[in-house]
Amino acid sequence: MDEYNKARRAGLKAYNQAEDNGQNPYPEVLDKLVNTGSLKELNVGVISIPTDQIIGTKTQGRQNAFACNFMPLLDAESEFGRKWAALYASQVEEGIRDAILVYEYLHRFYVQEGNKRVSVLKFLEMPVIQADVRRLMPAKPDKLYQAFLKFYKVCPLYELDFSEASSYLKFAELLDQDLENQWPEKLRMHINTAFYAFRKEYLRSTDRISNVSDAFLTFVSMYGMDELRRMSSSAIRQKISAIRSEVQIRSSGDNIVVKENPQEKKSGLLPDLTKIIPQYTASRPLRLSFVYDSTPEISSWNYDHEVGRIYLKQKFGDLVRTECYENKKDGQPLREALDKAAKTSDAVFTVSPLQVNETMKAAVRHPNVRFLNCSLYLPAKAVRAYYARMYEVKFLLGALAAMMSDNHRICYIADYPIYGTVANINAFAIGASLVDPRSQIILGWSGVNDEDWQKELKYLGVDIFSGPDLAQLSEDSTVFGLCQLEQDGYIRNLAMPVVNWAKYYEKLVQTMLDGEWNNEEAGKYKAVNYWWGLEAGAADIVVSSSVPYTSAKMIELMKDALRAGRLSPFSHELRSQNGIIQGAKAGRLSNEQIIRMDWLNDNVIGVIPEYGKLSEEAKELTRVAGVDTVRGSR
Template identity: 40%
Template sequence: KAYEYMWKFYILEGNKRVSVLKYLGVPEVMADVIRIMPEKSEDEAVKRYYEFDRFFRVAGMYDIVFSEEGCYQRLADILGENLDEHWSDESLEKLRTAFYSFSKQYPGYETAVSDGFLIYLTFFGIDGLVTDRPEEIRKKIEKIHTEFVVNSRDKSIAFVEKPYAEAETASALSILMRPVYSNSKPFKAAFIYDGEPSNSSWIYGHELGRNRLSEYYQGLVETTVFTGRNTEESFTNAVRAAAEDMADLVVTTSPTQMEMALRAAVAFPRLKIINCSINHSYSAVRTYYGKMHEAKFLMGALAASVARGHRIGYVSDYPIYGAAARINAFAIGAAMVDPDISVYLTWTSLEKGSWREFMEQNGITTISGPDLIKPADASRDYGLYQIDGDGAVKNIAMPVWDWGRYYELIIRNIMNGGWEREQNSIRGQALNYWWGMSLGVIDVITSGNLSYNTYKMLNMFKKAIINETIHPFDGELRSQSGVIKKTDDPQLTNEQIISMDWLNDNVTGSFPALSELSEAGRRVVKFSGISSIYG
């Protein structure tokens, strides 16, 4: 008889027998085990243990122990199961066989075997572990050995906040070895979208950026585009076509494409592949994103300067990494102009209800709406706007993602040899380009409906952010539940900003439950949701 608490066993009866069996190297012994659950808390180990308990109840396996919360849910997704209903015999047999096969061939990198198993499944799936020969499994493990190293690091992501500068000490040989591009031999970039630009404001923005490349580089850069590639087969076909065309760069613009991009990176190791997402710790695919919280800080200050009744509405899209930083920066900027301001938060990704109805029900007429509009959508309810008494919409400002500028800088960085130098200088970490207003990839544009004093305030704040003399998260920070950061505490790290899971004290609203999200919302959260909230 034994008790089990937080993965440790305490023998109540049969101590001598267990001691002898342990001495003889017997890996396990039958026993009646009573599990004692810890009190629920925000402690990471406790939250991880509760997820393990859910997994154990549906799968009955004790061998798989992950080091992070959310991994059991990812494992369930891979097998087409969930953590609420008992898994099918077929899934359990496949899982046991696959884990045993992987464990026998895993050479013991720094990453624990269970975490390594999940990384392997992300790249290669589970079926091969059941059917492949041992030597084939070993070869696949070796192909992604860098991913195991990255996963083992405490700081697994390196945030690159500026393009890698042209090194003055670059050797003549390294310069001569770089590819030389010309109009007859252009740099080739392939863009792979998971939808159509005409139906998605997000993709439309990237498409504008792609088109700008041709104009800016005047024939030195050639781009191709693949749309509607939202399945494994169609995505792989697009990557294969890019590889056959000898593409220098493959651009994927949605976090939902990340896992497909990872598998493509292994299948086509020559390709440079980037994915527009944040906080993914894989070295095979580099990620890129913008510091939109800088623009939202300015938008909040603008909103408070024109708001009526100390109330502003804020419309967010998905509760993913970076979303809370944008909401909080907006709320902080607003509070700096009007200390009594309240920010009413809602989401476009909810299954039920409409954000417009939410604003109308709360009597809010100054609104920070969706950042982008669909090409076919004639609505003016985007960016920062006000609704007049007669119902007319008056646009005030909008944040801008300048993807053309972003892609221009990424391609120039590759042409200058920056990609390789980054690879050599940042070892054992995933690489995330995280650029903002100082590089011109993020901005705020305004209408003519502002006073000259408001323009003056906006420009002062903008210059201060670009020069890094103002940071939205400097000084004391207070959430809805208390003080997050004291005045003299160190500045928040990039990781803390991106992974924020709290809302500022002047925000009225909350993060939606997973069950409240639409199907599209749940899909996005599955790939980029804030892990401390959604696991």
């Protein structure tokens, strides 16, 4: 009876702790949680289920014989105690073969038959148990459970228990799978084996900072499933330790600190040692690498970043040394470029969201190098994101569009439904409505299949439209920014948004030269994202001389108010196509609410496209940084 007494002590400890914390000291009772008789029952079959997902009993029955951790509470000399001890001996000698009967509700199991078997196996820390599973379907399943059911249909594994609905799709993409077609049986076996190998080492960690499934997802995203399967136990433990911060950041809320302006150099009573003994000199310059997904010759996006890189050499002279790698979009070429850059650089910049996953992996491989990725809303400790806060400029463009329009109808062409894009659309629409309350914004998407927005302009009845932000270097195109469509078909440029990457990179690099990089750390488990706009000089608007001077003057006045914080498109009353977002006395939306915005202003005519309607290029970007509603439509 020694083992029973050990189990009972564990039960009494859990019982007392639960009572002290004001919690139920017994296993949950499903019949008390929900009216099970009203729910649809599905027979899942006899399968192996994770013992740590068994949290209660179907009926009250034997509930009081167990503590909340399923350890026994009754005296060792009781009939219950003797039966438990006999069952334990049977398990040790032969193993328990009979399946228990459980009901699954919202990805948790409640025992109908086999409570003592569960207790014994939990005491022995057995990870799985055979069970005849009956699923009870909730009347209105939440998004998380819907996502799990969709996953289970193609890959029937209960083990994966993510805390976010989007994680099931992320996991599928990591394995080149989807949530529509059955996954190969061999792959399911590999996932199961890899998961339990990871779980064993993760549970041995003294600093468990996330649920096992979320940590597993982060691990696989960093190292890959195949590499995990080849790792020894000690290698898994070592790599878990290396990515501990990333696991915590990705599994917790409020995990990103958005820096809206550059860090001011701190002054104190003690002398500035970086000036007395500078960290970087002409003989030991700050070494920077820029890794482009395309080339500056054919990509206006890469060209602008290249202008910024060249400016750094002019601005800082011998204090800074730069180099660039071109056409390193993804896969092995990007991986090799990042490793090569890391060996010779103090900081590495990648300029596309498509490069973020490989950038993350490189940052883990090279922890002493600073890595930055040009993207928005990146929950990562090892890589800092940087992007321009463009909604302020779009707000000004919207106001100018309404000033110049003759018929209240303005066309806005967006590119991809990724983080920040919807905020740009809404800021434009709000700016237009402030000038002209009757304005209508006709929304189109260049990243949608079979949609030629330039051809459709003449049928929309608009004379003002907002096209691509940048001119395409590979095309003979002057159609970008805010434009006016003349009656004879001539297109006149009125204004354009500008991102001053030279200024952006100058200020980022200055923080490194000043020794301020580490001072911007936002906490052990916080990610830093730079999102600089008008006030920082990172974004601006250029107005054509063809615009009436009074309109240009109004834009300057509004720009000054935005810089000073006296004006914001996302404060006070906001209304979407479906109703009121916030009231008249409300303050500005949070940065997260703005970045992840997935609603359209009430004067916008159009929709956010579903994933299936996007071009392949748009799908690529959306998989990495798409707004929640689009990723959820997959």
